[in-house]
Amino acid sequence: MKARVLVRPKEGILDPQGAAVERALGALGFAGVSHVRIGRLIELEVADPAALAQMCERLLANPLIEDYEVLLDGAS
Amino acid sequence: MKFGVVVFPGSCDDVDAQLACARVADTVALWHADHDLQGVDAVVIPGGFSYGDYLRAGAIARFAPIMTEVIDFAAAGGYVMGICNGFQVCCEAGLLPGALLTNSSLRFVFRQVSLDVVNPETAFTRALPTGASLSIPVKHTTGRYYAPPAELDRLEAAGQVVLRYGAGENPNGALRDIAGVINEQGNVFGLMPHPEHAVDRLRGSADGLGLFASLRDSVSSLVGGGR
Numbered sequence: 399m400k401a402r403v404l405v406r407p408k409e410g411i412l413d414p415q416g417a418a419v420e421r422a423l424g425a426l427g428f429a430g431v432s433h434v435r436i437g438r439l440i441e442l443e444v445a446d447p448a449a450l451a452q453m454c455e456r457l458l459a460n461p462l463i464e465d466y467e468v469l470l471d472g473a474s
Numbered sequence: 475m476k477f478g479v480v481v482f483p484g485s486c487d488d489v490d491a492q493l494a495c496a497r498v499a500d501t502v503a504l505w506h507a508d509h510d511l512q513g514v515d516a517v518v519i520p521g522g523f524s525y526g527d528y529l530r531a532g533a534i535a536r537f538a539p540i541m542t543e544v545i546d547f548a549a550a551g552g553y554v555m556g557i558c559n560g561f562q563v564c565c566e567a568g569l570l571p572g573a574l575l576t577n578s579s580l581r582f583v584f585r586q587v588s589l590d591v592v593n594p595e596t597a598f599t600r601a602l603p604t605g606a607s608l609s610i611p612v613k614h615t616t617g618r619y620y621a622p623p624a625e626l627d628r629l630e631a632a633g634q635v636v637l638r639y640g641a642g643e644n645p646n647g648a649l650r651d652i653a654g655v656i657n658e659q660g661n662v663f664g665l666m667p668h669p670e671h672a673v674d675r676l677r678g679s680a681d682g683l684g685l686f687a688s689l690r691d692s693v694s695s696l697v698g699g700g701r
Contacts, residue, residue, distance in 0.1 A: 411620065412647065414580050457537075460530055460566070463573045463620060 400471035401444050405459045406437035437464070475693055478504040478514035480544070480560070482535050486522030487670060491557065494670035497683065498690040506538040515693045516553040517544055519560030521613075521668055531574060531616045532562035541567060553597060553689055554662045558614055561654075561664030569662045570655055571629060572621035577614070578647025584613040586678065588640035589653055589667060593633045596656050597692035598663040601684050608637075608681040610667040612645050612653075617666040619648035619655070626650055634658065637665055 407413045413435050420434040440458055444450060450468045459466040477495040481488045481503050488503065495501040495518060502512050506524075511517065524535035535541070541563070548554045548569050556564035564570040577583060589608040591599055602608075621629065626649060629635050637654030644651045646666070654665030669682025 411575070412578060412618075414576060414578050414647075418580060457529070457533060460533070460573055462622075463575065 399444055399447050401442055401447060401450060402469040402471065403440040403442070403450065403454060403458050404437060404467045404469065405440065405454075406465050406467075407435055408463055408465055411463055475499040475690065475697070476512070476514045477501045477516045477518060477689070478511060479518045479520055480504045480506060480540055481520075482506045482522075482524035482538060482559075484523030484526060485520050485559070487557065487559075487668060488520040488522065490668075491518050491520040491670040494673045494682065494686050497673060498686045499693070504540055506535070506540050509539050509543055511540075511543045511547055515697070516555070516689055517547060518670075519544070519554065519556040519563050520670070521558030521560060524559055524563060527559070527562075527616075530562075530566065531559060532564075532566040535559075535563045536566040545569065548657075548662050551659065551661050553692060555598060555685070555689060556662070556664040557668055557670065558612075558617070558666055561666055562616065564662060564664045570657055570664045571625060571634070572619055572652075572655060574616050574666070575618040575620050576616050577618055577645070580615075582613070582615045583617070583645040584611070585645065586611050587643045587645055587653075587667060590638045590640055591636070592638050593636045593656070595633070596636055596663065596688075597660055598656065598685055598688050599636060601688040601691050606681075606684070607640060608667075608669075608672075608684070609679040610669055610672045610682050611678075612667045614646070614666055617646040617648065619646075619652040619666070621649070626652075629655060632658065636663060637667070 672682035
């Protein structure tokens with residue numbers, strides 16, 4: 399099954415990449431942009447989607463600094 | 475007495491780390507793909523890179539074959555020092571609290587910094603003079619020490635914050651200017667600055683040598699005291 403894992407910096411942790419992009423958007427004239435946060439998208443094919451949480455906890459994310467969210471494609 | 479320096483694919487400070495260790499003890503290289511610590515009395519995980527640092531710095535290296543032995547060695551009370559990338563590996567492996575994040579400047583920093591020795595009583599700082607300030611280089615992009623505020627309070631209260639950047643010298647935005655921490659048991663130490671690059675005055679400073687000498691003294695007292 400296809401799955402996507404979204405990994406984000408935890409709330410409250412300074413994200414300098416997000417801050418730099420936010421400033422760049424402002425410099426381009428896009429007004430009203432705030433709270434830009436940059437994370438990571440991991441796409442994978444997985445036989446046993448039940449294992450995804452373990453994969454996230456052990457490797458795909460560092461739970462101390464990142465939140466993760468698992469999205470299963472084609473799950474109806 | 476024998477020290478071992480881990481060599482990962484991508485390590486680049488392993489040779490300097492071996493030369494620094496060799497000033498205080500016999501020294502061997504420990505290949506990442508081996509499951510053999512060769513009977514060493516202390517392990518140094520050096521700086522540079524490891525397994526491309528894909529995903530997060532140290533995230534893959536943490537599962538290298540040699541790390542199984544390093545983690546067991548640490549659990550049995552063996553001394554482990556992680557320098558820069560080695561610090562990142564130790565945090566990812568759960569040997570040390572906290573994590574290292576991208577520098578708040580988003581830039582690679584490479585400069586000499588002064589460090590305050592906050593806890594001179596540890597196995598890694600015991601040979602340093604009281605109130606010492608060390609001049610040691612940093613060179614990294616991912617060195618911003620982070621732990622949740624309550625954890626930082628706990629670390630400070632327990633004396634686990636060992637090194638801080640001197641006033642106004644924090645190169646990476648590390649919380650509370652933290653440059654080096656030790657685990658609760660006192661046998662695993664990680665730091666972002668590179669003491670192995672500061673062991674000879676010809677290269678600007680020999681202040682890093684005290685950390686290796688401390689480790690030697692700590693191993694001697696273990697061996698002497700019959701562990």
